[in-house]
Amino acid sequence: MLLSLFAFLGLVRGFDIASLPAPAGSQPGASAAERQALHALVQDVSKGAAAIESERLFQVGKDVPWVAIAKRIDNLARQRGAGSVALPGADPGKKLAQAWRGRDGRGVLVAMVPSPTGGTVAYFAVQFKDGR
Numbered sequence: 001m002l003l004s005l006f007a008f009l010g011l012v013r014g015f016d017i018a019s020l021p022a023p024a025g026s027q028p029g030a031s032a033a034e035r036q037a038l039h040a041l042v043q044d045v046s047k048g049a050a051a052i053e054s055e056r057l058f059q060v061g062k063d064v065p066w067v068a069i070a071k072r073i074d075n076l077a078r079q080r081g082a083g084s085v086a087l088p089g090a091d092p093g094k095k096l097a098q099a100w101r102g103r104d105g106r107g108v109l110v111a112m113v114p115s116p117t118g119g120t121v122a123y124f125a126v127q128f129k130d131g132r
Helices: 001-008 032-046 067-078
Strands: 048-061 082-086 096-101 106-115 119-128
Touching: 032 048, 032 096, 032 106, 032 119, 048 106, 067 082, 067 096, 067 106, 067 119, 096 119
Parallel strands: none
Antiparallel strands: 048 119, 082 096, 096 106, 106 119
């Protein structure tokens, strides 16, 4: 808890995904197939430039749009000094993923795999491989 608070305040290196609020109305967890699909999406959009260090997975209903999830994390990431990252394999509207990077080369990548009932959302703590 204390580490999450320090990370939230920017007093530790990296981006603590535990301090990020879960999407509204979500339930924690995902199936193995959903988790695998989210990992594949990260590799696809980052083209291998982001290594996953940890993750948080959620199930959301179809009343929770991707844009609301991404905007909420965007606001929080920017408050913490992280900047938006242009993902090389991004295809807005089709590949639901967005990333933010701190000065130490670590960041958060948020992704969603939609389903007929809503979707599965992941918060990934990542290390960008170029190290900048």
